[in-house]
Amino acid sequence: MDAMIQLIHVSKFYDRRAAVSDVTFEIEKGEFVLLMGPSGAGKSTLLRMLIGAEQPDEGQIFVQGRNVTKLKQSEVPYLRRKVGSVFQDFRLLPKKSVFENVALPLIVQGSSTVDIRRKVTEALRAVGVEHKKDQSPNSLSAGEQQRVCIARAIVNGPIVLLADEPTGNLDPERTGEIIELFKLINARGTTVIVATHDPHVMTQVNRRVMTLMQGVMVPEQRVGV
Amino acid sequence: MRRLFYLLREAWANMRTNRTTTIVAILTTAFTLACVGIFLLVYVNLRSAAGWLQEDIKIMVYLEDRITREGTQELEGKLKADRMVAGALFISKEQALGEFRAQFPSDSHLLEGLGENPLPASFVVTLAPNFRSPDAVKRWAERVRTMAGVAKVDYNQEWIDALAGLIRYIELVAIGVGGILSAAAVTIIGNTIRLALFARREEIEILRLIGATRAFIRIPYFLEGAVLGACGSALSLGILKFGFELFRQQIRSAGRFSGIENMLSFFPLSICLALVVVGMMLGFAGSFVSLRRFGEGRT
Numbered sequence: 001m002d003a004m005i006q007l008i009h010v011s012k013f014y015d016r017r018a019a020v021s022d023v024t025f026e027i028e029k030g031e032f033v034l035l036m037g038p039s040g041a042g043k044s045t046l047l048r049m050l051i052g053a054e055q056p057d058e059g060q061i062f063v064q065g066r067n068v069t070k071l072k073q074s075e076v077p078y079l080r081r082k083v084g085s086v087f088q089d090f091r092l093l094p095k096k097s098v099f100e101n102v103a104l105p106l107i108v109q110g111s112s113t114v115d116i117r118r119k120v121t122e123a124l125r126a127v128g129v130e131h132k133k134d135q136s137p138n139s140l141s142a143g144e145q146q147r148v149c150i151a152r153a154i155v156n157g158p159i160v161l162l163a164d165e166p167t168g169n170l171d172p173e174r175t176g177e178i179i180e181l182f183k184l185i186n187a188r189g190t191t192v193i194v195a196t197h198d199p200h201v202m203t204q205v206n207r208r209v210m211t212l213m214q215g216v217m218v219p220e221q222r223v224g225v
Numbered sequence: 226m227r228r229l230f231y232l233l234r235e236a237w238a239n240m241r242t243n244r245t246t247t248i249v250a251i252l253t254t255a256f257t258l259a260c261v262g263i264f265l266l267v268y269v270n271l272r273s274a275a276g277w278l279q280e281d282i283k284i285m286v287y288l289e290d291r292i293t294r295e296g297t298q299e300l301e302g303k304l305k306a307d308r309m310v311a312g313a314l315f316i317s318k319e320q321a322l323g324e325f326r327a328q329f330p331s332d333s334h335l336l337e338g339l340g341e342n343p344l345p346a347s348f349v350v351t352l353a354p355n356f357r358s359p360d361a362v363k364r365w366a367e368r369v370r371t372m373a374g375v376a377k378v379d380y381n382q383e384w385i386d387a388l389a390g391l392i393r394y395i396e397l398v399a400i401g402v403g404g405i406l407s408a409a410a411v412t413i414i415g416n417t418i419r420l421a422l423f424a425r426r427e428e429i430e431i432l433r434l435i436g437a438t439r440a441f442i443r444i445p446y447f448l449e450g451a452v453l454g455a456c457g458s459a460l461s462l463g464i465l466k467f468g469f470e471l472f473r474q475q476i477r478s479a480g481r482f483s484g485i486e487n488m489l490s491f492f493p494l495s496i497c498l499a500l501v502v503v504g505m506m507l508g509f510a511g512s513f514v515s516l517r518r519f520g521e522g523r524t
Contacts, residue, residue, distance in 0.1 A: 051434070074439070081436035091431050095238075105435040107231045116227060152435070 003062070004029040004160060004191045005050065010059030012045050012215075019045045020056070021215040027193065029159075032186040034205050035195040037212035043195035046212065047162045050193075051083050052076040064159060081109055084153030084190075088165035090145045092137035092152075098124070099133040102151045109156060123151040127181055143174035147181065154185055161185055163194045167201060179204045232441070236448035239421045247453065250417040254457025255464060257410045258504060262465045264399035269496075270489055271392045275385065277488070279357055284366060284380040286313075286348040292374040297346065300374050304348060309356040309365050314349045318342050345376060359386060407507055414453045414511030415518075418446050422519045447512045454508020458501045466491055 005027040012020040020042040027033050035043050048054040049061055052068050061068040063079065071079060084105075092101050102123055106116045124130040127147040129140070137145055146166060153161055163182065167175035179194075179201060186192040194201065202209055211218045240247045286304070288297060297315070304313040316324070321344035350369075352362060366378040422429065432442050469491050476486045492500065 053434070077433075077436040077438045079436075080434060085434050091427070091434070093428055093431065104432070107228055108432065108435060108437040108441055110228050113227050 002029045003027070004031070004064055005193075006060075006062040007046075008060045008062075010046075010049065010056045010061060012042070012049065012054060013057050018215045020049070020212075023059070023212075023215075023217045025210060025217065025220075027191060030186070030189055030191055032183065032192045032205065032207040033194070034202055034207060034209045035193055035212065036197070036199075036202060036209055037195075038197050040214075041197075041212040042215040043197075043212055044164050045215075047085075047164050047193070047195055050160075050162060051080050051085060077108075081105065081156060082158055083160045083162060084156075084158035086146070086149050086153045086161065086163035086166045088168035090137070090142075090149040090169075092145060092148055094136060094138045096137075097134050098129065098137060098140070098148050101137060101148060102133075102155050105152060105156045111156075119155050120151075123155040124148075126154070126184070127151045141174075142169050143171075143177060146170060146174070146178055150178070150181055150185070154190070158190060160191045160193065163192070165196055165198075166194060167196065167198060172200065175201065176204055228441075232444045232448065235445035236452070239425070239445060239449050240452065243417070243421055243424065246417050246420055250413055250453050251456045251460060253413045254410045254453065254504070254508075255460035257406045257413065258458050258461035258500075258507075259464045259468075261399070261403045261406045262461055262500070263468075264395065264402055265500075266465060266469065266492065268392065268395050268399050269492065271388065271395060273490065274488060275388050275392055278381070278385050278388065279359070280354075282352065282357055282362060282380060282385070284350040284352065284362065284369075284378060286350055286369055286375055287345045287377040287379065288347060289374050289376045290345060292346070296374045300372060301348065303372065304350060304369075307365075309352055309361070310350055311353040312351045316347050316349060318344055318346045321345070321347065359389070410454070410457065410504075410507045411511045411514065414450050414457075414508045415515040416511075417453060418450050418512045418515040419519060421449065422446065422515060443512075443516055446516060447509055450508035450510075450512030450515075451505045452508065454504040454506065454511070455501050456504075457508070458504020461504070462492070462497055462500060 003026045007023050007025050010020060010023045011018060023042075023046065035046065037043050045054060049056055050063060050068065052071055056069060059069075063083065066079070068079060093104075096104075099120055102120045103116050106119060111119070120133075121130065124133055127150050129144055129147045129151065132140060132144060132148075137148060140148065146169070150163075150166075153163075161182070166182075167178055170178060175198070182192050182194060183205075194205070196202075208220070210220055286300075288300070292300075301313060301315060304310050319342070322342050325344060352365065356362070356365065362380060366380060369375060370378045429442055469489075473486045473489055476489075
């Protein structure tokens with residue numbers, strides 16, 4: 001099997017306190033993984049290390065065979081174009097329309113206007129908010145904003161999708177919808193990692209679960225297939 | 226193309242969002258650069274005046290009273306044969322007296338009491354353009370002073386030297402003041418950019434996370450700084466031009482310095498454009514400093 005993500009004895013310390021301690025795991029191409037753990041367990045730190053926003057103090061991280069810890073500063077943006085990110089607080093730009101928000105990753109990488117229009121429309125359609133494309137994100141509900149955030153993360157066809165507490169601000173019904181969306185994206189071949197502290201998500205996902213407790217990885221359990 | 230459009234739009238949006246700060250920054254930069262411009266303008270005009278005086282330099286070679294007609298002709302021959310001399314005009318004692326009377330009619334009685342004409346004969350020498358530098362003039366005058374029949378060699382070099390000294394002094398002051406005020410302009414624009422960066426820090430963070438390169442994030446702020454600098458500089462030129470014309474009008478209406486106002490000149494277009502470019506570069510530098518301090522580019 002191809003390892004899409006590989007962590008080898010990764011540790012990260014803040015003020016000598018280990019946020020992530022000696023973590024080793026592999027995630028294969030096309031996998032859907034839930035990263036569980038209470039707040040402060042080190043889930044966000046781990047995800048941030050995967051996109052080069054934090055550097056581990058020890059260990060190596062590989063994404064699609066490339067050692068992220070050895071990337072030059074100038075190479076980090078190109079890694080992030082392959083790894084889409086979804087956030088709990090959506091992080092949408094309120095002064096730009098839904099369309100413009102989703103188009104941003106494509107503009108950043110220099111896509112043509114025709115490509116941008118086509119891909120943004122496809123992404124918005126995939127998450128079910130195409131009809132809201134001209135609205136401001138502030139006029140949308142939390143669930144819709146999270147859909148827009150997901151559309152932005154998948155618009156340039158990333159190989160990996162990272163979601164940090166994506167359902168933290170959503171009610172159970174919207175949570176279910178968002179999880180279904182992630183499953184759909186995963187079914188199209190994208191490796192998906194969802195970090196959450198919400199045990200209800202685990203029951204909805206029914207896939208591989210990795211648990212972090214105080215920065216330490218606990219033995220894995222695989223729920224269903 | 227879309228990317229370029231985006232970057233330009235972002236720079237414009239930055240300025241529109243922080244409209245008041247932008248206007249204040251442009252005005253402050255304009256007044257700061259106008260102060261530098263005053264020194265530059267004085268410097269440019271004094272330099273041009275010094276150049277003009279140097280071009281027009283006339284050397285008076287006064288002759289001894291006891292020189293004979295042959296001696297005068299011989300001296301005239303020597304002067305005219307000199308490769309440094311472009312022209313030598315002989316003024317006899319009588320011509321000198323006539324000129325004095327013509328120039329100072331009310332004081333002509335002063336000479337009458339002396340009986341004999343006290344004014345010496347002279348040659349008014351103009352040097353060739355290549356030999357009009359202060360050093361060349363000085364060397365030539367020293368050489369001619371030793372010639373037979375020459376009583377004195379006089380020229381307004383001292384005055385020109387004093388003017389050159391003043392120009393050097395103003396040059397130093399202009400460099401000093403220019404340096405300090407340029408740093409002030411950089412700081413003013415830098416702070417404006419810093420405010421914009423602070424206001425848009427979340428957007429910058431989002432751009433980083435979706436894979437924007439450092440250049441992509443920085444360009445709108447560089448553009449903003451450059452536009453602020455260029456606008457400030459252009460406005461400062463406007464202020465200077467207005468002040469300059471006002472000053473010239475004052476001189477003209479005073480009447481006492483008639484002719485001087487025509488010698489005064491504003492910066493030529495090429496210098497104006499260069500100053501706008503300098504303003505642009507100062508703005509660029511302000512953005513650069515702020516982006517570095519803000520830590521943009523960190524992951």
